Amino acid sequence: MNGTLVKNQLIFDFASGSLGPAKSIFASTYLYLNAKASSLNRTFEGMLGDTLFESKGSPVVNFNYKDCLVNRDIEISSKSDFSSPISKIVGPLEDINWKQVYNGLSEFSPDINDNDELKLIKMDPGSSVPLHSHGGKEYILVLNGSFCDEYGKYKTGDIQINDQKIKHTPIACKNEGCVCLTITEKDVIFFGKYGSFLNLFTFIKSFFK
Amino acid sequence: MNKSELSNLMVKIRDDRDEIAFSMLFDFIAPKLKAYFLQNRLSNENAEELTQEVLSIVWSKSSQYDHSKSAASTWIYTIARNKKIDLLRKKANKNTSADDIREFLYLGNQSDKINLSEISDQISKINQELSKDQREIIKMNFFDNKSHKKIAEELEIPLGTVKSRIRHILIKMQRLL
Numbered sequence: 001m002n003g004t005l006v007k008n009q010l011i012f013d014f015a016s017g018s019l020g021p022a023k024s025i026f027a028s029t030y031l032y033l034n035a036k037a038s039s040l041n042r043t044f045e046g047m048l049g050d051t052l053f054e055s056k057g058s059p060v061v062n063f064n065y066k067d068c069l070v071n072r073d074i075e076i077s078s079k080s081d082f083s084s085p086i087s088k089i090v091g092p093l094e095d096i097n098w099k100q101v102y103n104g105l106s107e108f109s110p111d112i113n114d115n116d117e118l119k120l121i122k123m124d125p126g127s128s129v130p131l132h133s134h135g136g137k138e139y140i141l142v143l144n145g146s147f148c149d150e151y152g153k154y155k156t157g158d159i160q161i162n163d164q165k166i167k168h169t170p171i172a173c174k175n176e177g178c179v180c181l182t183i184t185e186k187d188v189i190f191f192g193k194y195g196s197f198l199n200l201f202t203f204i205k206s207f208f209k
Numbered sequence: 210m211n212k213s214e215l216s217n218l219m220v221k222i223r224d225d226r227d228e229i230a231f232s233m234l235f236d237f238i239a240p241k242l243k244a245y246f247l248q249n250r251l252s253n254e255n256a257e258e259l260t261q262e263v264l265s266i267v268w269s270k271s272s273q274y275d276h277s278k279s280a281a282s283t284w285i286y287t288i289a290r291n292k293k294i295d296l297l298r299k300k301a302n303k304n305t306s307a308d309d310i311r312e313f314l315y316l317g318n319q320s321d322k323i324n325l326s327e328i329s330d331q332i333s334k335i336n337q338e339l340s341k342d343q344r345e346i347i348k349m350n351f352f353d354n355k356s357h358k359k360i361a362e363e364l365e366i367p368l369g370t371v372k373s374r375i376r377h378i379l380i381k382m383q384r385l386l
Binding site for chain 2: 004005008009012013015016017018021024035038039040042043044045046047048049050051052053055056057058059060061062063064065067068069070071113
């Protein structure tokens, strides 16, 4: 499946409300940071809104319009204190209590009750993640800074979706490093010099999840 | 009723707190909302509760409706979709705090400069290109949220055909967007 198609599928699934909690947070942060993705979402939502408009109804029997004339407390989020949807869950990125995984690479896992694992990853300037591939799909969204790998350069608001076939070595930008939001459907598989050590580490770590 | 008439009712509800306009909007959209929830496999009781909930939000949060950003039917659809997600997550005992995030998105994103007429143009371009059968598959997959397996059973076609048709539709849409 080509990359754009997988991204569009993610946005359409978001518009239809079929994503689980982790992917829903991931997708809404993506839409927040990426204007193109956001307008695509509005097109899909518009199509689904039209579908609602044209659909056949089923009679409502237990209440009438008067039962809906309630005035609730209206809470309107202020845009100025809103940095991004993920910050709403984990607070400001600069205050996160990062856990170092190995040199130059730290992570933080927000407490989300879902089968998909949502993680924040911080790469120090110039640091790299050893060559690896994935047991399932991996979704990466750049929140800050940028990184490069064999497939190109990714900056704030860019997304990369990798399947099992992709092997890559992400390297953070030399000047500012990189903070990413990721979803891994299954653990990554490392290759190269330290590959077997890192795979063992991932395996042991899985007991403490 | 056409789509802009519905949006005009929504503007009257927002600006004038017009109860007559609300009753007309209610008569048109409430049965459709209930049918949406039923199609999404909620019980009759849940479907009625959520429909009431959605329309109470339409009334009480009408100030958040921006007619330059979306048609009233789209705005109401997103509220209904979010209510459905919340109910399903509550049933599965999952985190429901994402509500605020989704709500923010339809309050209007600052990076989102595209206006309603551009969105409408894109949608009519897509509708012209997609056949009736393709639009039906879109409805079954993304509106009714039926599994590919269920769609295959209902249309009496193999599962692989459903998957390739959806893929084909997405590729076709991608060329137009």
